[in-house]
Amino acid sequence: MPDHQDLGHRDLQNQPDHDHGALSRGDFPPEFTWGVATSSYQIEGATSEGGRGPSIWDTFSATPGRVVDGDNGDVAVEHYRRYQQDADLMAGLGVDAYRFSVAWPRIQPTGSGPVNQAGVDFYSRLVDALLERGITPWATLYHWDLPQPLEDLGGWPSRDTAYRFAEYAAHVADALGDRVKHFITLNEPWCSAFLGYGSGRHAPGRSDGAAALAAAHHLMLGHGLAVQALRERVPDAQVGITLNLYPVTGAHDGHGVDDAVRRIDGLSNRWFLDPVLRGAYPKDVVEDVAHISDLAFVADADLETINAPLDFLGVNYYTRHVVAPGAFPGTGLVEFTDRGLPTTAMGWEVDADGLFDILTRVTRDYGDLPLVMTENGAAFDDEVGADGTVHDPRRIDFLAGHLAAAARAVRAGVPLRGYFAWSLMDNFEWAEGYAKRFGIVHVDFDTQERTVKDSGRWYAAFLAGDRTQY
Numbered sequence: 001m002p003d004h005q006d007l008g009h010r011d012l013q014n015q016p017d018h019d020h021g022a023l024s025r026g027d028f029p030p031e032f033t034w035g036v037a038t039s040s041y042q043i044e045g046a047t048s049e050g051g052r053g054p055s056i057w058d059t060f061s062a063t064p065g066r067v068v069d070g071d072n073g074d075v076a077v078e079h080y081r082r083y084q085q086d087a088d089l090m091a092g093l094g095v096d097a098y099r100f101s102v103a104w105p106r107i108q109p110t111g112s113g114p115v116n117q118a119g120v121d122f123y124s125r126l127v128d129a130l131l132e133r134g135i136t137p138w139a140t141l142y143h144w145d146l147p148q149p150l151e152d153l154g155g156w157p158s159r160d161t162a163y164r165f166a167e168y169a170a171h172v173a174d175a176l177g178d179r180v181k182h183f184i185t186l187n188e189p190w191c192s193a194f195l196g197y198g199s200g201r202h203a204p205g206r207s208d209g210a211a212a213l214a215a216a217h218h219l220m221l222g223h224g225l226a227v228q229a230l231r232e233r234v235p236d237a238q239v240g241i242t243l244n245l246y247p248v249t250g251a252h253d254g255h256g257v258d259d260a261v262r263r264i265d266g267l268s269n270r271w272f273l274d275p276v277l278r279g280a281y282p283k284d285v286v287e288d289v290a291h292i293s294d295l296a297f298v299a300d301a302d303l304e305t306i307n308a309p310l311d312f313l314g315v316n317y318y319t320r321h322v323v324a325p326g327a328f329p330g331t332g333l334v335e336f337t338d339r340g341l342p343t344t345a346m347g348w349e350v351d352a353d354g355l356f357d358i359l360t361r362v363t364r365d366y367g368d369l370p371l372v373m374t375e376n377g378a379a380f381d382d383e384v385g386a387d388g389t390v391h392d393p394r395r396i397d398f399l400a401g402h403l404a405a406a407a408r409a410v411r412a413g414v415p416l417r418g419y420f421a422w423s424l425m426d427n428f429e430w431a432e433g434y435a436k437r438f439g440i441v442h443v444d445f446d447t448q449e450r451t452v453k454d455s456g457r458w459y460a461a462f463l464a465g466d467r468t469q470y
């Protein structure tokens with residue numbers, strides 16, 4: 001069991017803002033884990049095969065107007081049947097590890113009850129395919145595909161869903177724990193709760209602030225209960241959670257900007273970091289949300305359960321939040337703005353310094369718990385050229401710049417233990433459908449042909465020890 005002491009504020013060595021130059025995997029600790037990441041609904045397809053039940057994303061993407069071009073994950077990139085080919089792709093890239101997610105509706109089609117053996121068998125085959133190629137499996141238990149029948153019973157705003165999640169975690173541990181020793185309980189509970197139940201931009205598409213706060217709590221409660229289930233069944237496992245975290249910067253230094261930064265840092269980062277790593281909700285944010293919810297859903301022992309000791313914190317980093325007080329200062333309204341930096345196809349500013357800032361902040365404020373970059377990458381509009389190659393220099397620049405920032409964080413004292421590029425291959429980008437390509441491997445969605453992009457070749461060379469400029 002981990003025994004990380006919270007060192008409180010640490011004086012991390014200051015580093016120059018930009019140290020352009022050469023970079024190689026030798027700039028990271030020798031035991032550093034290098035991988036690629038995906039998730040079940042985004043790549044598997046075969047949504048009605050192998051006994052799989054419907055998820056909230058099947059329902060959401062079938063609802064007109066919810067997903068660009070009416071796209072859905074029914075076919076995706078056919079990973080369910082092409083997993084051997086995809087494992088070969090990963091071996092060709094030279095990755096140490098592969099972060100995938102287990103689809104709850106494949107394991108328990110209704111979200112509870114006995115396991116669906118065909119679903120268990122698929123992930124067992126996938127794990128064996130990885131191990132045969134010397135690739136370490138990292139399994140995310142929940143990457144947003146909640147079984148629809150559980151949503152029909154109340155979804156994450158309902159406390160019972162947390163208990164169903166712990167039961168599901170136990171089934172996965174029993175099925176895969178003999179070979180899988182790295183588990184991530186949840187991917188980005190902020191998205192599941194606030195996009196799924198707050199803004200409605202993600203499944204199940206509800207817009208109810210109080211429900212979103214209840215969902216966030218029960219996701220974190222499910223996390224804590226799942227950690228217990230994993231520890232009991234796989235005592236030698238490394239267990240963590242993945243949070244999408246953002247450095248938050250004021251657009252200017254005028255009146256009200258500090259409060260805008262505090263509010264957004266609170267709701268984006270501390271609302272999850274504090275319960276999971278400190279066992280308490282941040283008091284200032286509790287006040288910020290008091291007009292939405294009195295948090296009556298919090299039971300006495302919940303925060304102790306949520307604050308389960310972890311072996312690592314997964315950090316997903318894509319960009320920084322730049323904020324300013326809204327049109328009516330003092331009302332708590334905040335506007336998101338930018339700094340005029342180049343953006344990715346998602347409209348997210350490319351800001352590698354933000355990676356350094358968030359990693360050093362987490363270590364400074366939350367102690368020396370090992371960190372793993374469980375996602376980092378960029379969407380750009382890639383095309384296969386007449387010669388069959390995919391030139392994506394901006395993605396190479398993005399990856400090189402962010403790896404340099406990660407190396408800077410390591411030199412500053414951040415206990416960074418791994419990096420997973422998002423994503424292995426182009427896939428279903430949620431409400432954006434297939435219009436946004438994050439892969440280092442291109443997929444022709446009509447033919448399913450995979451083509452390693454220049455960025456995939458670059459990553460493979462980097463992993464092979466080549467030095468790269470950035």
Ligand SMILES: OC[C@H]1NNC[C@@H](O)[C@@H]1O
Pocket residue numbers: 039042188316375422429438
């Ligand atoms: O938006 C890019 C990625 N962000 N984190 C969660 C993943 O499922 C997304 O594809």
